[in-house]
Amino acid sequence: MVSDPRRRIPRTDVLLDLPEVRAAALSEAGKRSLIDAAQSRARALEIAPEEVAAQVVASLPERASSMTPVINATGVIIHTNIGRAPLSEQAQRALIDAAGYADVEMDLAMGQRSKNRGAGARDALLAAVPEAEDALVVNNGAAALLLATTALAENREVIISRGELIEIGAGFRLPELIESARVTLREVGATNRTHLADYAGAISEDTGAILKVHPSNYLITGFTSSVGVTELRGLDVPLIVDLGSGLLRHDDALPTEPDIAAQLTAGADVVIASGDKLLGGPQAGILLGKADAIARLKRHPLARALRMDKLRLAALEATVAGPDTPVAAALHLDPARYRARTEALAAAVGGEVVDHDGRVGGGGAPEYPLPGFAVRLPAELAPALRTGTPAVLPRVHDGACLVDLRCVPESRDGEVADAIQRAGK
CATH class of the missing domain: 1.10.246 (Serum Albumin; Chain A, Domain 1)
Structure with missing residues (x-):
């Protein structure tokens, strides 16, 4: 048998x-x-x-997580699909330090529970933006907007321009988020033009706040008009400004991008921004503003539900207090060195150097070009680059595979060259 x-x-x-x-x-x-x-x-x-x-x-898995590390060769600095901002080395070390037991809510000297959760991140933000009287950090930008509108205008109206009723990625609409709480939106003006009189005429005893949203992922051009923070401040209604991108102070590299410090100086009560965009840190919803307004936010029950975990609190503090982030480095590349690296890569892999405009991405500085360079390769190399080890994400445009080193640490240029050569075999 x-x-x-x-x-x-x-x-x-x-x-x-x-x-x-x-x-x-x-x-x-x-x-x-x-x-x-x-x-x-x-x-x-x-x-x-x-x-x-x-x-x-x-x-057997190669890594403890199912997520694959990616080398960003697209020229888009804050690329939402691959995790937005890469953390600085200092922020990564802070994550590791906080990964075990840490004194997130413990006074080690007294041996008692403390009320200083997130104090390090808050103090770092206030040192970086002294125009703010207080700060609060929550889970993400959407959480920050929900908390601010709810705490300042619960069971009341929030006035907003029709030109700022925005939709961001994945079909997510800010009006729907706000109205999911006990808040009513009062729309004023037109899509392309809103005037101070529109806001003033909408104010009533039911008004809880005015919300001004920076339309960070699109531009309206032509016959347009909007109202600035300074003018809105004169209406004597709590004023919330949602910037989204997280630029703490003006940056000459992005002359049209509004910053948090300027909005506070102009009179905003609360300014909202994301931590994982131009700030270059972990996902976070940052709220900076006047002491009484932030105090109201801290007292609201939603603040507990939306609070940040210890890992991101540590990474955010290290990002704000630390040296330049990878986002800042990509934004302020030395043009000569950038081109020399690109030429060296092209010579190593047999590609062509072409002009290539990068982008901030993540809803920051929409349509604002960041002049740069890329190595032009055959489009058929892109799938092999994306699925190789390491995974290299290029841009596929006009029938070509474009490899832009703007967001690639110089120490990894050799890895990119090797990946391209393997993809071509």
């Missing part, structure tokens, strides 16, 4: 004892699941019993 080959399928304990399986960054349940899948294939005669061990080893 011919022996059933399935009798030769390795036992689970034997497979668990393989050196590669023992060393894998995977729970025992996860390892057993992979083993069971390979054994099931052998029982179904899809693979030979002798192939089971190799199948198990091949299926």
Whole structure:
């Protein structure tokens, strides 16, 4: 009689004892699941019993997370699809320091619980933006907007220009977010033109606040008119300004992008921004403003539900208090060195150097070009670059694969060259 080959399928304990399986960054349940899948294939005669061990080893994950690290060669600095802002080395170290037990809500000297959660991040923000009297940090920009409008105008109206009823990525609309709480939006003006009289005429005893939103991901040009913060301040109604992009102070590299300090100086009660855009830090909703307004936000029950975790508090503090971020470095490249690196890459891989305008991305400085360079390659290389190791994300445009080193640390130029050469084989 011919022996059933399935009798030769390795036992689970034997497979668990393989050196590669023992060393894998995977729970025992996860390892057993992979083993069971390979054994099931052998029982179904899809693979030979002798192939089971190799199948198990091949299926082991290379990393503890399913997310794949990516080298950003698109020229878009704050690329939402690959995680927006990359953290600085200092912020990464802060994350690791906070990953274990940390005194996030503990007074170590007294041995008691403290009320200083997030104090380091708050103090760093106030030092960077002394125009603010107080600061609060929550989970993300949308959370910050929800908290501000709810705390300052719950059961009342928020006045907003029709030209600022924006939709951001993935179909997310700010009006729907605001109205999900007990707040009513009072729309004024027209899509392209809103005047001070429109706001003034809408104010009533039901008015809780005026909301001014920076339309960070589009431009309206032509016959347009809008009202600035200084004019709105004169209406003597709590004023919330949502900037989105997170520029703390004016930057000559982005002359048209509004900054937090300027809005506070002009009279805003609360200014909202994201932490993972131009600030170059982790995801966060940053609220800076007048002491009484921020105090109202802190007292609202939503503040607890929307608070940030210890890891991002640590990374945000390190970002604000630390040296320049990768975002700042990409924004302020030395043009001569940038071109020299691009030419060296082109020479190494046989590509052509072309002019290429980068972008801020992430809703910052819409349509504002960042003059730069890229290596032009055949478009068919792009899929292999995206799926290689390391994964390199180029821009595919006008039938070509464009590799822009703006957001690539110079120390990784060699990796990009090697990836391109492998993709071309």
